[in-house]
Amino acid sequence: MSGPLSHIKVLDLSRVLAAPWAAQNLADLGAEVIKVERPLKGDDSRAYAPPFLKDEAGKVTRESAYFCAANRGKKSITINISKPEGQQLVRELAKDCDVLIENYKVGDLARYGLGYEDIKAFNPGIIYCSVTGFGQTGPDKDRPGYDFMAQGMGGLMSITGERDDLPGGGPQRVGVPIIDLTTGMYATIAICAAIANRAVTGKGQWIDVALLDSCVAFLANQAMNYFATGESPRPLGNAHPNIVPYQTFKSSDGALILACGNDNLFNKFCDVAGCTHLAKDPRFSTNGERVKNRDEITRLLNEIFLKRPTKEWVKLLDDAGVANGPINTIEKVFEEAQVLARGMKIELPHAAAGKVPLVASPMKFSGTPIKHEVPPPVLGQHTDEILSGVLKKNAAEIAQLKAGGIV
Numbered sequence: 001m002s003g004p005l006s007h008i009k010v011l012d013l014s015r016v017l018a019a020p021w022a023a024q025n026l027a028d029l030g031a032e033v034i035k036v037e038r039p040l041k042g043d044d045s046r047a048y049a050p051p052f053l054k055d056e057a058g059k060v061t062r063e064s065a066y067f068c069a070a071n072r073g074k075k076s077i078t079i080n081i082s083k084p085e086g087q088q089l090v091r092e093l094a095k096d097c098d099v100l101i102e103n104y105k106v107g108d109l110a111r112y113g114l115g116y117e118d119i120k121a122f123n124p125g126i127i128y129c130s131v132t133g134f135g136q137t138g139p140d141k142d143r144p145g146y147d148f149m150a151q152g153m154g155g156l157m158s159i160t161g162e163r164d165d166l167p168g169g170g171p172q173r174v175g176v177p178i179i180d181l182t183t184g185m186y187a188t189i190a191i192c193a194a195i196a197n198r199a200v201t202g203k204g205q206w207i208d209v210a211l212l213d214s215c216v217a218f219l220a221n222q223a224m225n226y227f228a229t230g231e232s233p234r235p236l237g238n239a240h241p242n243i244v245p246y247q248t249f250k251s252s253d254g255a256l257i258l259a260c261g262n263d264n265l266f267n268k269f270c271d272v273a274g275c276t277h278l279a280k281d282p283r284f285s286t287n288g289e290r291v292k293n294r295d296e297i298t299r300l301l302n303e304i305f306l307k308r309p310t311k312e313w314v315k316l317l318d319d320a321g322v323a324n325g326p327i328n329t330i331e332k333v334f335e336e337a338q339v340l341a342r343g344m345k346i347e348l349p350h351a352a353a354g355k356v357p358l359v360a361s362p363m364k365f366s367g368t369p370i371k372h373e374v375p376p377p378v379l380g381q382h383t384d385e386i387l388s389g390v391l392k393k394n395a396a397e398i399a400q401l402k403a404g405g406i407v
Contacts, residue, residue, distance in 0.1 A: 002030055002368065002369065002370070002371045003028070003029045003030015003031070003365075003368055003369075003370055003371065004029055004030060004365060004368040005026055005029040005030045005031040005192075005195075006030035006031070006368070008026065008030075008031040008032070008098045008099060008195065009031065009032045009034075009096060009097045009098050009099070010023055010026050010027070010031045010032065010033040010034070010097060010098065010099040010100075010101065011034055011036065011090070011093050011094050011097045011099070011100045011101070012033050012034065012035040012036065012074060012101050013036050013081075013090070013100065013101065013102040013103075013104070013109070013114075014101050014102055014103040014131065015037075015043045015044045015045065015103060016043065016044050016045050016070075016103070016180070017045065017069075017070055017147070017177055017180040017181070017184070018103065018131050018147070018179075018180040018181070018183040018184045018187070018211060019101050019102065019103035019129070019131040019184065019187065020035075020043070020045075020070040020071055020184070021070050021180065021181055021183075021184025021185070021187075021188075022101055022129065022131070022184040022185075022187035022188045022191065023035070023071075023074065023101050024070050024071060024072060024073060024074070024184075025184065025185070025188040025361070026099065026188065026191065027072065027073025027074055027374070028072075028073055028361035028363065028370050028372070029363070029370065030368065030370070030371075031098075031099070032075075033073060033074040033075070034074070034075050034077060034093060034097075034382075034386060034390070035071065035074040035075065035076045035077070035377065036077055036078075036079050036081070036090060036093070037076055037077070037078050037079075037379060037380065038078065038080065039078040039079070039080050039380070039405065039407065040078075040379075042076070042078070042379040042380075043067060043071070045064060045066045045067045045070070046062075046063070046064050046067045046379065047064065048064050048066035048067070049064035049065065049066060050064075051064075051065045052064055052065065053065060053068065053350065053352065053353040053356060054353065055352065055353050055354050056353070056354035056355070061352040061353050062352070063350070063352050063353060063356075063376070063378060067376060068356055068358065068375075068376040069359075071376040071377065072348070072358055072372065072374065072375060072376050073372070073373075073374045074374065074376070074377060075374070075377060075381070075382035075385070075386060076377035076378070076379060076380055076381050076382055076383070077093075077380065077382055077383045077386045077387070077407070078379060078380035078383055078407050079406065079407055080405060080406050080407070081112055081114065082112070083404075083405070083406055085401065085404060085406045086406045086407075087112050087113055087114060089387075089391065089401075089406065089407070090114055091113075091114070091118075091119070091122070092391050093386075093390065093391065094114075094119050094123060094126065095122060095123055096123075096390075097123070097126065098125070098126070098127060098195065099126070099127045099128075099129065099191055099195070100119060100126055100127070100128045100129070101129045101131070101187070101191075102128075102129070102130055102131070103130070103131040103132060104130075105132070105142065105144065106130075106132060106136055106141045106142055107142075116128040116130070116206040120204065120206075123204070124203070124204060125198060125202065125203065125204040126204045127191055127194040127195060127198065127204045127205060127207065128204070128205075128206045128207065129187055129190065129191055129206075129207040129209065130206065130207065130208055130209070131183060131184075131187055131209050131210070131211075132145060132208075132209075132210055132211070133145010133146065133149065133150065133210060133211045133212065134210050134211070134212050135208055135209075135210035135212070135213060136208045137208075140212075145210070145211050145212065146211075147177035147178070147179045147180040147211065148173060148177075149211075150179040150183075150211035150212050150214070150215045151173045151174065151178070151179055151215060152171070152173075153212055153215070154179065154211075154212055154214075154215025154216050154218070154219070155215070155216070155219055155222075155223075155232075156173075156174065156178070156179070156215055156218065156219070157171040157172060157173055158171060158232065158233075158234070158235070159219075159222050159233050159234065159235050159236075159241075160172045160173065160174060160235060161235045161237065162235065162237040163234070163235055163236060163237055164234060164235065166237070169235070172235070178218075179211050179214055179215045179218065180211070182214045182215070182218050183209055183210070183211050183214040186209055186214050186217070187207065187209045190207045190209060191207065194207060221241070221242060222241065225241060225242070238257075239294070239298070242291065243259075243260070243261060243287060243291070244260075244287065244290035244291050244294050244297060244298075245258050245260050245266070245269075245290070245297065245298070245301055246258070246259050246260060246261065247298070248327065249301060249302060249305040250302065250305060250306060251305050251306065251308060251309055251310040251313055252306055252307065252308055252309050253309040253310060254309070254310040254326075254327075255310065255327055256305075256310045256313055256314060256324055256325065256326055256327065257324055257325050257326075257327065258301075258305075258317070258322070258323075258324050259323040259324065259325075260322070260323070261323065262287070263285070263286055263287055265321075265322055265323065266279060266284075266287070266290070267279045268320050268321060268322050269317070269320070269322045271320065272316050272317065272319075272320040272322070273304055273316075274304075275300075275304055278297070278300065283296065283297070284297050310326055314326060342362075343360055344359060344360050344362070345357060345358075345359065345360065346358050346359075346360045346372050348372060348373070348374075348375035349375060350375045350376070350378075351375075351377070351378045351381055352378050356375055356376065358372070358375070358376075360372060380407075383407050384398060387401070387407065
């Protein structure tokens, strides 16, 4: 037994990213996760390709890289829930589970007798987490929702990207499905909180998590900037709305990030960069003044940074204790000594590819360490195992389910 949730069983009825991300987090934390997929097609994200995984001979498999990003640690069973026999199998699986995660449209699973009230009737301790685009209530509850939509409707795209008055300006989405991931993280936190509450009360509950809600919550300081001023923040490219300098600068051979989160760090920077006169200038001596005079201090620092190459700046600033860093490609990320030391890239055996490289969970525990042992499953890989081992079906019953197109 390993992981703080090794006593928890999860039924994952979700697809694509937000809800599967939550289920993967629970699997990382040690929970036993059974993923229910449609026969033949499976999770929608199995078709989000190329790229596909390659086997050890270099041959392309049918396993999408996208699917693998959100489904490690799970076992896959295929069940046709549109048929009564399939619905019954899901009920049997849910009977002994602690958590059920789903991201169907509002009311869809209830039509199959698999809604919260249906499951609660025979498993009152169930923690049932529904992840949707807009939530279970409100005028938009029946609308389909995707990360891209949430980034736009939730205001994130209006503050992301280059300034509107510069080349390349205009609304820009984040380079990963950040709201799917954020929603998955909120769902994970909510599920863990419900598990803790159930340990005290003995009662389960229904969790309602939405992409749009998560994006609005994710606005953080930018929402507060709006509340405080009544003015909608605008995109600033790689600059920060409340801290200066906290942005990218071009060096003589590339670029780097300077993050002076307080006046002390700015003073240290000025010392090692040979521009102490800027720290003494009333226009730049405090963060508040630097924010007011953003354009001028940025112009002056741009001139300074162009005098040295990136590597030299990184060494100089590191030695002075000033927060900074290079701007890595994804390839360079996995060559970083710190990333390697933290074990953020792992490799697991895979049924189709032979082995698959994966990104490890960033959560580190001293007493209940995470062990990555179960790779992303191929479609229906564990159907027979689950039917016989978990649901105690005999060979004849399993054959009948297969013949009827139920699994």
